[in-house]
Amino acid sequence: MLEHEANANANSTHSKTTGLPRKRFYRARAHSNPLSDSHFPVPISPGQVDYSVYYPQLFPSPDKFDGSKRIEFADVGCGFGGLLISLSTMFPETLMIGMELRDKVTEYVKERVVALRSSNPGQYENVSVVRTNSMKYIPNYFEKEQLTKMFFLFPDPHFKEKNHRRRVINLHLLDEYAYVLREGGIIYTITDVEELGVWMKSCLEGHPLFEAVTKEELEADAVVKLLSSATEEGQKVARNGGQTFQAVYRRIAPCVSNCEKH
Amino acid sequence: MEEESEKNPETDVAPALISVHPTHKFVSVAVGSDLRVFNLQESCVVTLADESGAHKDSIRAIRYSANGQLFVSAGDDKLVKIWATDSWRCIYSVVSEKRVSAVGISNDGMFVCFADKFGVVYVVDIEDHDVEDRVPVNKKAVPILSHYCSIITRLEFSLDGRFIVSADRDFKIRVTIFPKNPVNGAHEIQSFCLGHTEFVSCLAFVGCQDYPQGLLVSGSGDSTVRLWDHTSGSLLDTYNCGAQAELLHSNGKEEEILPAITDLCTTPDSSVVAVAIQSLPGVMLLRCNLSTRTLSVAKVVSIAGEAFIPTSIGGHLGF
């Protein structure tokens, strides 16, 4: 995956000879999208996400969007979009979006949705995809407590210890996911890499705003069955008879008193 | 404000920094790796006592605690030095894994926070700093929150001490509840203040007796100063300082490039915000109306002289 490291050298924005901030690093561009990260635009805030771009049938023009219906499911690193396609018909009234970093993969999902919409009139209008780096821009897309479900299916493992901070589930990023999820919202994770499975579970377990969903609830939740079967990656693992490791956690209210988890 | 240092042309020079003691007793200035403290009441230079030696690389952040008992300096040498201002002895020298870009001190003086160049904010518990005969220990910093892969430019505590606010080089301002026991992490995000379109360079709170929780102001490379309700994250007002400053001091060149806001400074119980702007040889004073929640220009103070670029602004302004 692409990685946008923090500019390691803060000094480079300053001139070597004068020590003054270099103009080119400090200029405010007048026209281009100021928040573009390499090649894709980023909305300045969730209020500026244009729903008519993603759900044209439901929001025919940008001004028709009154904020009454918002995206509730996010599939982070959605890949080719298999999960979203299944969820779309399972929850026809819910708006959902895939977030994907790779340009070509995003384009593929877009075309896939367009094709499904035209061959099944009235269906798949609630599903869309956006090219973005979810590790940086989740708060630009979703308000506090907006989402009810987040999915992290077969994320990149980043084996080396020094790259663990690149994992899409880590203790710090969970703060942001807890922020965009409403109380009772569910975070679904699955992987075929045991080490990553253990890691994701321990991050969620160690976070004060998440608690494990009980076995009974997992069995009753139809979405859980999709985790290993609906995505392209999941199907590949299943074909090869691979084992999978899932962790499903619920967003809980913070402890009011200064109580400690465990 | 300080003029940029022109010495040492071979190496990158950090912007000069200034910080004024809350009761005007001292003023501290950092230029490069050099830290100087001047006693304003006795009009003399303060001698710093630091067994571990002075900073060895550019200082990137300095500040006094709210009660003035502590002073913190940190930067590229990966050291966070915590000083007792009664003796000007360095009482703790905390080692950071990475270079330090910002520091903050909780309002009660119990915790020092600092941010490294990977966007991680750490906390150091210094509750025991005024214990007599304390054995000097090497304090360990623990990570409490992170901005993913963006350099944090500023850390600020809200006036009521409930929140720690962090700003970064992307455009983000994050408001996080500062827990009673922060060493377990600060996981609960109160809001994101989103609206700036360039890096956020500075943060400050304005408040008054009638409005003790205050409002947040921020300055940015997008040339604006913005006023926020930090509890909800809503943008209340935007003042385009750069456009104003250009009008006043137009040199006919580079019209399209709006100058960055380099620093902001507020004074307790006052609604005036002093703004340092990259191209303005002086300071712009904004008035923040806490009941209408708006910003307006109060005055532009010109400072004559050549090659004056304000980089840092501090203290109680006598305007």
Ligand SMILES: C[S@@+](CC[C@H](N)C(=O)[O-])C[C@H]1O[C@@H](n2cnc3c(N)ncnc32)[C@H](O)[C@@H]1O
């Ligand atoms: C191994 S694939 C799994 C895809 C899909 N979830 C599945 O199960 O088939 C991981 C995906 O995450 C995407 N990804 C990695 N980092 C990302 C980031 N920071 N933001 C958005 N997508 C990311 C990759 O481009 C890749 O498509």
